[in-house]
Amino acid sequence: MTQINNITPGKSNIQRRIAYVLAMSFGLIAVVCQATPALQESQNMTSTSIASELLSVRQQAILPIAAFAAVGDLPRLNTALNQGLDTGLSVSDAREVLVQLYAYAGFPRSLNALGELMKVLDARKQRGIQDIQGQAPSHSIPTGEALLIAGTANQTKLVGSPVKGPVFYFAPAIDEYLKTHLFGDIFERDNLDWQSRELATMGMLASLQGVEPQLQAHMRISLNVGITAKQLRQAVQVLEDRVDADTAMRARNALEHLLAAMPGH
Structure with missing residues (x-):
């Protein structure tokens, strides 16, 4: 004081x-x-919001693998597989894409592509590269009537409504094959997520001529499983940069035709 x-x-x-x-x-x-x-x-x-609007490097790697496998371009498939594995694609991821290929490009292309994957893995192993093996499906795949039920449920969920049409009434066998083999046997295998499977399908169909309706349909399914329109445009650019202009053009035309009919996109 x-x-x-x-x-x-x-x-x-x-x-x-x-x-x-x-x-x-x-x-x-x-x-x-x-x-x-x-x-x-x-x-x-x-940062998270921006990242979620972009395809991951793993997702991007699936597109050229699927495209080159579908047209049987094994040398470029070899390169795409190496690049995909380098960016973190697992052996299981790549194998699942190439097994799924049979539903869109036939067994010969699928078998040849799987053979090329085996060559790639053997060469990488000899160079001392230890690739990520990935996972097996978390559950056994249903058979018989249970497979048809599961496939029908998967198809309905992916498309957004039950699939009906004159061709399925005219040829019921093709309807059953789609539900059991594609949406049952393949889409029940949850070791590759549905978004990745749809990107693979997009790459396969875009590389093929004359399947534009199916390509557009799977563009819509891609939106249904959570891939955004912005990500689909990025996927088109990946096809442009890593595959070829014709493949990208088919994908771009299918996407723009779809989005033009969907307000807000």
């Missing part, structure tokens, strides 16, 4: 000002420290 009383009025005013400035400074520091986590969280959310 004695010291305070001995302070001259001029010094007292100066010290008050200094104390005020210091208090304000500490207050601002406290506000900044409290705001920083919120700012960081906002930045993280923005």
